[in-house]
Each structure stands twice: as C-alpha cells, then as structure tokens.
Amino acid sequence: xxxxxHYELNRLxxxxxxxxxxxxxxxxxxxxxxxxxxKDMADDVIASDIELDxxxxxxxxxxxxxxxxxxxxxxxxxxxxxVLKINGDLExxxxxxxxIAKSVKHMGEIPGVVLSESLDTIADHxxxxxxxxxxxxxxQDAASxxxxxxxxxELAAMHRGVINDVSQAFKDHPGSMETLISVLLxxxxxxxxxxxxxxxxxxxxxxxxxTIIRHMDEREIERS
Amino acid sequence: xxxxxxxxxxxxKAMSQFSDDLDQPADIGPGEAHVSAxxxxxxxxxFEAVKKxxxxxxxxxxxxxxxxxxxxxxxxxxxxxxxNDLIPVASTGGQLIFDKLNIYDPRIDVVSxxxxxxxxxxxxxxxxxxxxxxxxxxxxxxxxxxxxxxDDIVEKSLRRAAxxxxxxxxxxxxxxxxxxxxxxxxxxxxxxxxxxxILLMDEPxxxxxxxxxxxxxxxxAELRGGYTIIxxxxxxxxxxxxxxxxxxxxxGDLIEFGxxxxxxxxxxxxxxxxxxxxxxx
Numbered sequence: 029x030x031x032x033x034h035y036e037l038n039r040l041x042x043x044x045x046x047x048x049x050x051x052x053x054x055x056x057x058x059x060x061x062x063x064x065x066x067k068d069m070a071d072d073v074i075a076s077d078i079e080l081d082x083x084x085x086x087x088x089x090x091x092x093x094x095x096x097x098x099x100x101x102x103x104x105x106x107x108x109x110x111v112l113k114i115n116g117d118l119e120x121x122x123x124x125x126x127x128i129a130k131s132v133k134h135m136g137e138i139p140g141v142v143l144s145e146s147l148d149t150i151a152d153h154x155x156x157x158x159x160x161x162x163x164x165x166x167x168q169d170a171a172s173x174x175x176x177x178x179x180x181x182e183l184a185a186m187h188r189g190v191i192n193d194v195s196q197a198f199k200d201h202p203g204s205m206e207t208l209i210s211v212l213l214x215x216x217x218x219x220x221x222x223x224x225x226x227x228x229x230x231x232x233x234x235x236x237x238x239t240i241i242r243h244m245d246e247r248e249i250e251r252s
Numbered sequence: 253x254x255x256x257x258x259x260x261x262x263x264x265k266a267m268s269q270f271s272d273d274l275d276q277p278a279d280i281g282p283g284e285a286h287v288s289a290x291x292x293x294x295x296x297x298x299f300e301a302v303k304k305x306x307x308x309x310x311x312x313x314x315x316x317x318x319x320x321x322x323x324x325x326x327x328x329x330x331x332x333x334x335x336n337d338l339i340p341v342a343s344t345g346g347q348l349i350f351d352k353l354n355i356y357d358p359r360i361d362v363v364s365x366x367x368x369x370x371x372x373x374x375x376x377x378x379x380x381x382x383x384x385x386x387x388x389x390x391x392x393x394x395x396x397x398x399x400x401x402x403d404d405i406v407e408k409s410l411r412r413a414a415x416x417x418x419x420x421x422x423x424x425x426x427x428x429x430x431x432x433x434x435x436x437x438x439x440x441x442x443x444x445x446x447x448x449x450i451l452l453m454d455e456p457x458x459x460x461x462x463x464x465x466x467x468x469x470x471x472x473a474e475l476r477g478g479y480t481i482i483x484x485x486x487x488x489x490x491x492x493x494x495x496x497x498x499x500x501x502x503x504g505d506l507i508e509f510g511x512x513x514x515x516x517x518x519x520x521x522x523x524x525x526x527x528x529x530x531x532x533x
Contacts, residue, residue, distance in 0.1 A: 030529070030530025030531060033529075033530065034530075034531075099489050100529070101488065101492065101516045101517070101528045101529060102516060102517065102518065102519050102524075102525045102528050102529050103525055103529060104529045105516070105517060106517065106518070237518075238517060238518025
C-alpha cells in the first residue's frame with residue numbers, strides 16, 4: 029500500500045505543478061495584455077479560466093480521495109493539506125488574472141509614462157512572488173519561502189505609489205477616467221495575487237516544517 | 253432581516269455539543285507518570301529485545317506503542333505485568349517503576365501485581381465457562397464469595413466493557429458461544445473485574461472485524477481517565493485514533509515518544525516519519 033500512496037502523491041504533485049504552470053502563464057498574459065492594452069489577449073486570459081476551474085476541482089477531488097483511501101500521516105498528510113490550500117490559492121490567482129483582463133477591456137492608452145512604469149513595477153513584483161513561492165514548493169525549500177514572505181511589505185509601498193500616480197493622473201487627464209479606474213482595479217488585483225503567493229509560501233513552510241507561520245511576525249518566522 | 257436570530261442559532265449550536273472541549277487544546281500534556289521505565293532492558297538469553305528504554309507512561313492516559321514486527325513492543329508490554337517471567341530464558345535489566353517500587357523487585361507479589369495491571373490479548377481467550385463465571389473468576393480468586401457482591405461486580409464490569417446489554421440475559425451461557433468481538437469485550441470485562449489500575453492491551457482488535465474493532469476503540473475512549481491504558485497495535489490509524497501519547501520502537505530502541513498529534517503530523521525523528529508513512533518497516 030505504501031507504494032500506491034506514494035504513486036498517488038506523486039501524481040497529485042505533478043497535477044498541482046501543471047495547474048501552477050497554467051496559472052502562472054495566465055497571470056503573465058494578463059500583465060502583458062495590460063502593459064500593451066491588448067484586448068485580444070485579454071479575451072484569451074478570460075477564456076482560459078474555464079480550464080483552471082476544471083483543474084482545481086479535479087485536484088481537490090483527487091486529494092480528498094487520497095485522504096479517504098490512504099489516511100496519510102506526518103509529511104504525507106502535511107503535503108495533502110498544502111496541496112488543497114495551494115490549489116485554492118492558485119484558482120483565486122487565476123480569477124484575479126481574469127479580473128485584470130476584464131479591466132483591460134475597459135482601458136484606453138494609459139496616460140503618462142510614470143503611471144505605466146509604476147504598474148509594471150507592481151506587476152513584476154507580484155509575478156516574482158508567485159514564481160518564487162511555486163519554486164519553493166517545487167524545490168521543497170522552506171528557507172526561500174520565508175525569504176519571500178519578508179519581501180511582502182514592499183508591495184504596500186508600491187501600491188501606495190500607484191494610487192498617488194493615479195490621483196495625479198485624474199487631475200492631469202480628466203478624460204481618461206475609465207482607464208484610470210481600470211488601472212486601480214488592476215493594481216488591486218496584482219496586490220491580491222501577491223497575497224495569495226504569500227499564502228502559498230506559508231503553506232510550503234507548513235508542508236516542510238509542520239509550523240503554521242501565518243500570524244507570526246518576521247522575527248518569529250525566522251526563528252521557526 | 254433579523255441578523256441577531258441567525259447569530260443566536262450559531263452560538264447555540266456551538267454551545268450545544270462538546271462545548272467544554274472547544275477551548276481545550278486537542279492534545280494534552282504528558283501528565284503524572286504511572287509506570288516509568290529507567291534504562292529498562294529485556295533479554296532473551298543474550299539477545300537484547302528491549303534496549304535501555306526510558307519512558308514515563310502517564311496516569312489515566314492512553315499510550316500506544318507502535319513499530320514493525322520484532323521491534324520489542326509486545327515484549328516490553330508483557331514485561332509490565334511480568335508475563336515474561338513465564339519464558340525461562342527471559343531476563344531484565346534496569347528498572348520498571350510502578351507505585352514507587354521496581355516491578356522486578358523480589359518483594360513484589362506477582363499475582364497481586366497482575367490484579368493491578370490487567371492484560372487483554374490479541375486473540376480473545378475467554379475461559380470455557382459461563383459469561384458470569386468468566387467475569388467472577390478474578391474476584392473469586394481474591395476471596396470474594398458473597399453472591400450479591402459478585403453479581404454487582406459482574407454487572408459493573410460488563411457495563412464498563414460495554415457488553416452488559418448483549419449479555420445480561422445469557423449470563424449462564426458458555427462464553428465460547430459469543431462472537432469474537434463480544435468475547436474480546438468480555439475479556440476486557442474480566443480484566444476490569446479485579447479493579448486494575450493499568451490495562452495492557454496487546455493488539456486487542458487484530459482478530460476482530462471493523463465493527464467490533466470500532467466498539468473496542470470506543471470502549472478504550474470511555475475507559476480513558478479511569479485507567480492507564482498501554483496498547484500495542486500494528487494498526488497505525490488505530491494508534492492515532494485512540495491514544496494520547498505514542499511510542500515508536502525499532503529494533504528494541506525507543507526512537508520517539510510524545511503526543512500522538514505531534515507524532516502523526518510532524519514527527520521529530522526521520523525514522524518515525526519513514527515508518528508511519530510506510531517508507532520502511
């Protein structure tokens with residue numbers, strides 16, 4: 029039976045990684061279509077969400093099957109719990125990519141180079157956090173997951189920067205109201221992507237160390 | 253909309269069941285030691301089957317001992333009420349302390365020790381006597397002769413072992429006519445009849461079907477608190493379900509001993525992790 033459960037766990041891991049790759053691609057596309065204000069690409073992102081939803085349900089069903097049939101313990105149990113939670117976070121990230129894509133559909137040219145650059149910065153940061161957390165899962169690396177969590181506060185400052193830029197743009201370009209509101213929505217969605225990436229990093233630490241670090245401060249996390 | 257009404261319903265639901273447990277941690281600390289092993293070893297001739305084991309078994313708690321076949325878990329369990337005395341080549345080293353005395357102290361009266369430390373075996377082994385006589389056997393040996401007193405002990409023991417309902421109308425029938433699960437609960441009732449403080453269980457459900465197994469596990473949960481229970485089991489899920497503390501043994505060594513919740517979610521030792529996740533053993 030030990031062989032069967034490890035075979036099942038391996039399949040589950042591969043399925044989650046496939047889902048992660050699709051989600052990452054969706055976010056990258058959403059970011060690119062936002063940068064280029066490419067509405068056709070936005071349609072692609074929106075259409076691809078159906079597959080992500082299907083994968084999410086499939087992975088959850090498989091994880092529940094392994095729980096029911098093999099009653100995993102210790103590292104195997106923590107792995108399944110992490111898969112279930114990461115799966116949920118990935119699906120939400122997929123939804124946020126759709127939010128970004130839908131916002132792009134209401135966008136015109138982003139007014140001002142500064143705003144466009146601020147949005148790129150926050151997008152880069154969100155994508156880096158997402159990639160980093162998925163890398164930490166793949167490489168089973170708790171230390172790098174913890175390092176990522178230390179970077180999360182940078183995002184709040186970036187978000188604040190975009191809001192300032194948008195406020196200024198409201199004054200300078202009153203005709204671009206709809207675009208600017210869309211920019212704010214995109215910015216919020218990117219911030220949420222980074223939050224979910226942070227959740228994934230926390231789940232990786234739980235999976236590897238068995239410690240729930242969700243409500244710990246930076247120093248406690250370092251010591252854990 | 254009356255939002256207070258739904259909040260009240262939720263509160264009532266939360267309070268209605270298990271409300272005492274809601275704020276308690278799911279596992280409890282080690283507690284006061286009832287039996288303590290200090291560098292305790294068991295030898296079969298030159299072979300050291302249990303190697304200098306150190307552990308405290310908490311009073312009123314359920315401790316499970318797990319490990320692959322031949323790891324010394326049953327040998328250790330049997331040594332707690334000196335069942336190994338029956339094996340000529342068996343000898344011990346170190347100390348096994350119960351009630352401030354070494355169980356292997358020459359002054360110990362083994363018969364009264366076994367009254368205080370009862371045992372339930374892998375295969376139900378009722379005597380070929382009536383249900384009543386099985387339970388009354390121990391108390392009679394202890395010198396209790398009054399019928400009313402024996403009736404009382406038999407009823408209480410059968411009730412405590414959750415088999416009174418099924419047996420009260422057939423007390424005079426031969427115990428061998430009962431099902432395997434009933435026989436095992438009868439054996440538990442028989443062990444309880446002499447009012448032991450500790451109950452040793454050596455794979456008590458391995459010969460039983462899932463329903464009987466579940467009844468024995470429920471019974472262990474009911475007896476918890478009143479008795480110190482030490483159970484050897486091959487069934488890891490059973491150890492996780494019924495015990496407060498778990499000991500993992502391998503090749504005579506105690507590898508890890510701690511709270512069951514910790515051991516089954518995040519064991520400290522790599523060997524424990526590998527064994528309970530089926531990677532070896």
